[in-house]
Every structure is written in structure tokens, then in C-alpha cells.
Amino acid sequence: MIIKGRAWKFGNNISTDHIIPGKYKFKTLDFRELAQHAMEGIDSEFSRRVQPGDIIVAGRNFGCGSSREQAPLVLKHAGVGAVVARSFARIFFRNSINVGLPVVICPEAYEAVEQGDLLEVNLAEGMLKNLSKGTVFNFKPLPDFLLKILLDGGLVEHYKMHGKFIWE
């Protein structure tokens, strides 16, 4: 799976409260509505300006805080193609795979990417290209069983396709 899009840069410790404030998620399961508030806690313009396939490039501990799966889901519904970070909070990382939002741990890329750079991510090969700068970074691909869930489109699709979970 290859994802291509413009970079949106964010700093360290972007919490799920930044990604989707709690006050919205208790009211609805309508993700078209929730996606309008994606990243609202840090950039109120984000949901209006993000283009399909765009890639978030963040610092350490992206997605820290609450276990709300609404966080990766609003990013996905807002059109985000992947999140590349120096590191992820554990639950956000699992949730992203389970909802089919590609997540990439690539600490080296952070300094080498500027807002708006055109990026290309190859998940299976573990390669991130900064097409604007002509640089290439390698990252460790996900373990096979997680990559499979992600490429199936998340845990629901995975289960529907196979009739069981890959770890069973």
C-alpha cells in the first residue's frame, strides 16, 4: 500500500483530546460530523484544509491520553492518509491499525519534513520518501499480523473477510 500526500506537521504529545475533544464524541457516532472537528484542539483550520491522502508528521507520543477510537477514526474520515511520528501512544497505535489508519514510526523523518512537503509512504517496504526534498527514510514495517489487519482495512473488515481473528 502506497500513500501519497502533503505533510501536516505537529509537535510532541498531541493528545486524543486535541485530535477530537471529548465534548463531541459523547454525542454521536456520525463521523462526517465528528470529522469536522478533527485536530480542533490544536488547529481549528485543519479539517477544512486537509486533502485526501495528506500525511500527519508528528513528534513524540502522538495520540496520548484517552482510549477513544474516535481519534484515529476522525483523522481517517477527515481524509488523512497516514500518520508518521517519532513515537505513538500505545492505545492510539493499536486503535489506528484496528480502524485501518496507517501509522508509521520513523523518528528520523521528523526533522527532515516541512509543512506542505509532498511525501510518499510504502507500508510493506518500510520506506518514506520526501518527494519535495528528494530524501528517503526507512522504517521498520509493522509485524506481519498487524500489517495484515491494517491492509484488510481494519479489524471489522478483517473479521468479515476471514471469519476469525488472525491471532485466534
Added chain:
Amino acid sequence: MPQTLAEKILSMKIKRDVSPGEIVVVEVDAAMAHDGTAPLMIQSFKAMGMTKVWDPSRAVFVIDHIAPSSNEGTSALHKMMREFALQHGLNFFDVGEGICHQLLPEKGFVYPGGVVLGADSHTCTHGAFAAFSTGIGSTEMAAVFGSGKLWLRVPESLKVTVTGALKSYVTAKDVVLHVIGEVGADGATYMAVEYSGDTVKEMSIDSRMTLCNMAVEMGAKTGLIASDEKTRLFLEGRCQAPCKTIEPDSSAYYTDELIVEADKLEPMVSCPHEVDNVKAVAEVEGTPVDQVFIGSCTNGRLEDLRMAAQMLKGKKVKCRTIVMPASREVYLKALREGLIEIFLEAGCAVGVPGCGPCVGGHHGVPAPGEVVVATTNRNFKGRMGCAEAFIYLASPIVAAHAAIQGKIVHPKEVS
């Protein structure tokens, strides 16, 4: 091989020795979702085509995050939970029963050696009972509800040894805030934080739960404490499962160790807008306060309410102060001890057991520019529903003292 507590519990669970980094599949002893996560879980459960909950006696729904509901959208999601719970015969705790992390141990779902998964990040609280407990998302919870199993990565462990006697105005909350300040908001990512030492041994179950509750604030998968006689006494009459004593081996390998000299600790606060922005109360003394909140899964237990009441007895609050017991059981005990009367006479607003203003949905959303001192676990921008408010996290003693003074003040004169 000598084992950490995390390795020992997971090894007992799957009946072979495990080591950090390994992926294991575990059978789940208790699974919980609340009104912030259950609706999405139900949706995923149905989308997967599942029709049966693996073991309804081990599955729990709690309405605590927006309880009672503040709007019709939330009410519709609550209704969806009630219908699902009824249809599948789940354990269901409705509005007013309390916070999920308080209810699970109170109602006997947590015991040493058990694996507890919750669709809530603070599920790590149950490590206080030597259960392996951690937070997951809604769709994974749907998988657990359907199959009773989930994969887990065996964590490395960080050992936090706490020794010495705490000063009278220093609490478990100050200990954990200190630890978070040292370790950082992502310093224990994916690890188990294992607390030990004579101070922890001396601590009540309420205090131990406070320590483990905030493990996730360091990025940890769980917090853990060995089970002992205190664990057994708490669980007696609550759960059917035997209360085993589970301790780590003394020569187990830890990735790192932090030693906390408890007798040297002073009251701490976590300052806006990051949990690891931890300072001594003395450094922010005099900060004016608009709202105080005493409650939550971190500090809404009987011991916390006793500490707050001791401060507030015979005094009047100078800023609006909201008190929410963590559960109905805690509320009733506080009522019978006269604590609720103390709060009311001091001018506090005493609310329904639940998460309250911690999650920013209702029951005390601050205004822009306002300062809140809360006994909760997160101070992210916008956490309490207003991105322009400033949240300080503190112990019930510091919070109650701030309520009386209308500003953050060191509570040293109180014994």
C-alpha cells in the same frame, strides 16, 4: 528465570513462561466499556456480524462519563447501551452507580492474576490488585466481547521503589505526580510501571489505585502492585475468585528503576497543559483558583473524601467546589461518616457519582481564562471542555486547601 510482576501474571495466565516483547494471546477475565466507548463497540460488534457475547458474566457496561446525560445525542447512545446490555445479559451499571474503575473492583470483577481489559485508558488502575489490566479501543473491545481473547505484547517493566514515611499532607497523588515528572509523559511507553517499597506496602488500596491509575500518563500499558493481605481484605465478600498473593521475584530484570524517597516529598501539582509539567506547590503558590473539583477515578474514593473533609471541616470555600464520590458505595459511606454534610456546610456542590467535569462533557466546564484545581489525571488543553482554561492536577488535600483559600497554597499548617 526470575520474573517481574507483569511477566509473572501473564505467565500464570497462559501457563508458560513469557518474556518481554513476546506477543501472547490471553483469555480475558473481565471486559468493560463505558458510554464514551461502548456505542462504537456495539457498532463494530454488529458490523463484524457477531451475535453472541462470549461470556456475559464477565462483560460489563458502565454509564459514567456523561451521567446523567446532558443532551439528547448522548441519551440516544445511552439507550443503545441499555438495549444491548439487556439483550445480551451483560452486567450493567447505569447512571449514578459510579465510575467504571471504581465499580470493577467493588463489584468483584478484579482479582490478582486476572486479565482485565477496558475500553478506557485508565483501566490500568486495576493493577493495584495485581491484575493485568490495560486499556484498548472500541473495535478491539468488540473482538473481546465476541471471542473472549486478545493479543497482548508482554511489556518490559519499570520499577518504582517508594521508601520512607509520607508527611501528613503528602499523599499517593503527590507520589505519582512526582514520578510522572521524573519519567515524562512518554517515558514508560508500552511498559508496566511496578510500584514497590515499604511506602507502597503501607498504603491503603485507595492510595494504591491512585498510583496505578496514572501509569498511562507516562505512556505505560499498566501500573502494577503486588497483592497482599490488604488486597485480600478489600476483595473479601466481593469476588468469588481466590485472592492469590502475587509478588515479583526479587532478582527480576527491570529496564530501569526509580527510587522515590517519600519522606522528602512535598505536595506537587501538574501544571497546564501537560501532565508531566510537574512542580512543587510552593512554586505556584498564590495562583488564583476559580473552580475546584474533587473526585474522579484518580481521587474520588473514601480516603480522598476523608482527606478533603478534614481540610474543609468548619470552613467555607472561596471558589466553586464540586465534589463527586467515585461510586454509590463511596457516597453512602461518606454520607454515613458525615463527610457529605461537611462538604455541604463548607459550600461545596456534591454531585452524582461519575466522571463529572474531568472529561469535559458536563457538570463543571470552566470558562475561558479560568483556573481549575482538580484531583483528576489529565490537564490537556481542552480536557475539561474549554481549550482556554488552565487545569492544575493535585491531591485532595491541595485541592481542598485551594478551595478554602481561593488560590493554590501549600497545606503545611494542617496535620
